[in-house]
Amino acid sequence: MIDLDKLETAARAANQPSISNAEILELTAEVRRLRKDTVRRLELTKTISEALHDNIVAMQSAIIEWQHGRGTEAGLQWIVNTLMGPGQLPDFDAPYGKNAQLWFNEHQAHPFPRCFCGNPSHIATDSRGYCSEEHARQDATRTTASQ
Structure with a gap:
């Protein structure tokens, strides 16, 4: 792995412009930012994985x-408790x-048309x-009839 501190120190100390010191500093800053972002994303992935x-x-x-x-009621209570804790019980008055x-169908991550x-x-x-299934058959019948 690149030692960014060493690279940055060398860039600041160098007096020869084969690649400019400013470019090296910009690159090291970008790598630092990307490393922090990677750590943040890994932590988020871990949190989501644990919740799932x-x-x-x-x-x-x-x-x-x-x-x-x-029995059934006690089993259902596990699901109710899992949803109630973070406030995710469905709104029965919603569409x-x-x-x-x-x-x-309405609330899945990737709904169908x-x-x-x-x-x-x-x-x-x-x-x-x-x-x-009835609507799929009706549409198939209409499509076949129109051809």
Whole structure:
């Protein structure tokens, strides 16, 4: 690894302009900035990875509780507690707040194109999205009929 302090000291002490001292100083400053940014990103990645891990373990614990512990309600409590802590319980009055599949379709990280009816989709073909098998069939029938 480059010893940036040594390089910077040499650049400040050098009197010969093969590469300018200013350029060396600029490069060392940029490398220092990039190193700090890399450390920050690694710490953020670690934090996100740990949060994801804990969420997976909570869901696994919910299933264990459901199957081998105190049953469904106690298992569900693991999930409620996991979401309630950071304030992530869904707003049941929000759009799709009473339909689990549509809620997921709307709020996933990379949603599919909307269905022709306007609902968020969980089925995707080419550049089209569908909220149900029925709508996928209807669109296929219309497409076939128009050809």
